[in-house]
Every structure is written in structure tokens, then in C-alpha cells.
Amino acid sequence: MNVTVFGATGAIGQLVVDELLRAGHSVTAYARNPAKVPPSWSEKNVRLVVGEITDAAAVEKAVAGADAVVSALGPSLDRKATGLPLVEGTRHIIDTMRRHGVRRYVGNGTPSVVDERDKPTFLQKLVGFLGRRTLPRAYRELLGMSEIVMTSGLDWTIVRFSAPRNGPARGVRRQGFFGTDKIGVKVTRADIAAFTAAQVSDERYVNAAPAISN
Template sequence: MNVTVFGATGAIGSLTVDELLDNGHTVTAYARNPAKVPPWWDGCVRIVIGEMSDAAAIDSAVDGADAVVSALGPSMDRKATGLPLVTGTRQILAAMHRHTVRRYIGQGTPSIADPLEKETMQTRLVSFMGRTLLRRAYDELLGMTSLIQKADVDWTIVRFTAPKDGPKTGKIRAGFYGTDKTGFPITRADIAAFTAAQVDSDTYLRRAPAISN
């Protein structure tokens, strides 16, 4: 399957690209900074360089894809301004529409509610912290996800709370707040593995599973 990955050179995005390659997929990686492209991708990953405001570059990246994976995450720099990833998500959705790509897998936090779950102390805490301490990033995450959930695409949003460095364990709890037991920490390697696996699965179509170790 041809998969386009946005945020491909980030901490989770680069691991997701590697997982997709290991799973036998053909990958196009969209990156803003060519200096961050890992050298081992040379010859096995198609690279498209561009900003999230570059409609033509985004269109080129999505052209020919069977699925789009977004590992985009907002800047935590308190000096950052605007909502560039919301703009970029609109561009991605427009390109998917033009090229009739329906499958979208993204990432988010418990601040984003699954359509069928109940609010819990954990979701309330994460939302409160986001609104209070990182309001711009919080608004960007919610804005991106709102666009996706309202779009005519087969979306899955993978939610997690406390990503950390560490090896892939394969021990992942996936479920929904108010129904299933999920904790806080999870390795970025496990997030990448779970995200990549959704390309071949319809278990969580139009759902937002929460994951932890």
C-alpha cells in the first residue's frame, strides 16, 4: 500500500515511517527540513519537502497514496503563534478529496473525545492542563481533529497522554475512556507501531482509541 506520512521526521513520525516500511508499505515522507531526513531512507522513501502552507507540495505528496498518516504535533514553544497545523490539515483534506484518498490515521490526546465514550477524571485533567498551560497547542490539536472528524474520510485518531523514549514493547492497552483501563505513559516506539498497524486495520474506523503501556 502507498502511504503518505506528514510530520515524518518528528520523534514519532520517523519511527512510524520505519514501521510502515517494515510492514511492507511504500512510503512518501513529507518533511519541512531536509536536514532531518534520516540517511537510511535514501532510496526507499520518497521525500517531499514543504511547509504545511504549501498546497502544491502537499498535493504532490498525497497524489498516488492509498492512505495518509499524520504524526503532526503542535509546537510547544510559548512564542509560537497562529494555528499552522489547522491550515495544513485543511490542505491535506483538500488533496485527499482531489485524489480520492479516504483513509486517514492521525494522532491526538485525551482532550479529543471519541464520539462514543464517557468523560473521566483523566480526560478532564488532560483537557484542563492543555487549556491552562498550553492554550495555543491545545487549540491547534482540537482544531486539526475537528476538521478530520467532520470530513468525509475514514479516519482513526490515536490518542496518548505521556509519550516517552524507550524500545518497542508490544505491550499496548487500547480502548476508550469510561469503558476500558488505559494509563498514562507509552513509548514513542509503541505509538508508532500502533499507528502504522491501523493502515491495515478497520477496527477503529471513525473512532479515537486511547493507548498506553
């Protein structure tokens, strides 16, 4: 498949690109800062599109010809940040996907994003409370992005996780929905990336927001 990855140079995004390449997909990487692009990507024939996420023309260039889109975008945690650029950018992505007939979207989120299959747990409520109190702008941006995706009419999946950490993959031992599948807190970025990349061709969680943990 031809897969376009937004947030491709982030901590999780780079790992997602590697996982997709390992699975045999062709990748278009969308990056705001070309200085963060790994040199190995040129050897692996990764197509690069550079632009701000709010640049509708650059987003159009990246999505055209794709079979699926993966977003590893996450809100800035800088308290001085202003506006909701990822909400605008996600709207551009979804609108462009519709125009080009690209139906498969896979993104990332936190337990603050609620799936209709959840039975809210203490962890889910705590993450939402802390988000609203400590990082309200990022919290609004995250929910705004997710709402656009979940009401898009596309074949979407949002992979939710609580406490990403570095380190080797350990395997996703818990997956599903809060209140029924005993989702834990910690998960490695390597496992997030592997699970996210796998959803491109896995229909099990279409129109769902599975939560994962180690």
C-alpha cells in the same frame, strides 16, 4: 500500499516510517527540514517531499498517488509560537485527499480529543484542563486539526495517548475508550508508532479515536 506520512521527521514520525517500511508499504515522507531526514531513507527508497505544512502545492504533490495518509504532526509547544499552521495544513491534506480519492487517514492526538464512545475520566479532564491553561494555542490547534479530520467524511482514525516516552517497545496493553477500557498514562513512542502504522490496513477503529497505553 503507498502511504504518505506528514510529520515524518519527528520523534514519532520517523518510527512510523520505519514501521510502514517493515510492513512492506511504500512511503512518501513529507518534511519541512530536509536536514532531519535519516540517511537510511535514501537506501530504503523513501520518496521525499519537502515543504511547509501550509504549502498547498507541496501537500498536493505528496498526497497524489497515495492509498493512505498518516499524520504524526503535533502542535509546537513553544509559548512564543503564533497562529494555527497545523489547522491550515490539515485542511490542505483533507481537501487534497478528497480530490484524489484517498479515503484512509490515520493521525495522532491526546485525550483532549473526545470520542463519542468515551465516558470522561479524571485523566481526560485533567489533560484538557492543563492544555487550556498552560498551552492554549497548542490546545486550540490540536482540537482544530482533529475537528477537520473527524468531520471530513473520510475513513479516519485518531490514535490518542497521554505521556509518550522514549525506550524500546513494550506492547500496547490497553486500547479503546476512556471510562470503559482502563486506559493508562504512559506509552512508548515505539508503541505509538507501531499502533499508528498498523491502523493503515486495520479497519477496527475506522471513524474512531482509540486511546492507547502500556
